[in-house]
Amino acid sequence: MTTLSAILVGLAMGAVFGFALEKSRVFEPGVIVGQMQLRSFIMLKVFLTAVATGLVVLAALHGFGFAKLFPKATIFGADIVGGLVLGAGITLAGACPGTVLAQIGAGYRDAWFTLIGGLAGALTFSYLEPALNPILLSGGPGRLTLNGVFGVPFWPLALGFAALLVAGLVALERWRPWRSEVGENYDGLLPPAQPAALAGAGRRQPA
Numbered sequence: 001m002t003t004l005s006a007i008l009v010g011l012a013m014g015a016v017f018g019f020a021l022e023k024s025r026v027f028e029p030g031v032i033v034g035q036m037q038l039r040s041f042i043m044l045k046v047f048l049t050a051v052a053t054g055l056v057v058l059a060a061l062h063g064f065g066f067a068k069l070f071p072k073a074t075i076f077g078a079d080i081v082g083g084l085v086l087g088a089g090i091t092l093a094g095a096c097p098g099t100v101l102a103q104i105g106a107g108y109r110d111a112w113f114t115l116i117g118g119l120a121g122a123l124t125f126s127y128l129e130p131a132l133n134p135i136l137l138s139g140g141p142g143r144l145t146l147n148g149v150f151g152v153p154f155w156p157l158a159l160g161f162a163a164l165l166v167a168g169l170v171a172l173e174r175w176r177p178w179r180s181e182v183g184e185n186y187d188g189l190l191p192p193a194q195p196a197a198l199a200g201a202g203r204r205q206p207a
Helices: 003-024 028-034 042-063 075-092 099-106 111-136 146-150 154-175 180-184 196-203
Strands: none
Touching: 003 099, 028 042, 028 075, 042 154, 042 180, 075 111, 099 111, 111 154, 146 154
16 A cells, blocks of 8 residues: 555545544533543443444454454553543543544634644653653553453454444443433424414513
């Protein structure tokens, strides 16, 4: 794949990803903060759906020999500290590195400050990385995968986890239907006016 084709593929995937974020409303700060506060589960449903879909696709590609897996090493310090810092930042800002761009595209002006803060944080970490690496990159089992632990091929394990995620999503949707969380007017259209309501609105109260 040439550099130009890789850029075009990346732009196409980014456009599809941004479209999905906008249509699912996951990019909205209220949805993100609501998920962190366990008041809304739209974000969890969307992400778990993406994980289940990715597992099925990877199982097919890896099972037929079209793709190889290169898992990253498990490092407890970096994973735990990084996850906590990222989660705190997402909760405070109401955005993550992916959704902030969708927020900018949708017209959220405060998202520009989130983007600038994220870039400043990445720049700061690049200068502090030599001093933090001995702390964050120590203590871990290395490349740890479930198929390696259980000694089974990747594709059946991936399909099994995808089935479990789908079952969990069905149960979660029955418990918290998405229509009740996004509201009746989720499509932005007002319900049709009732004749009785119009008649009542047309009457004037006597002085």
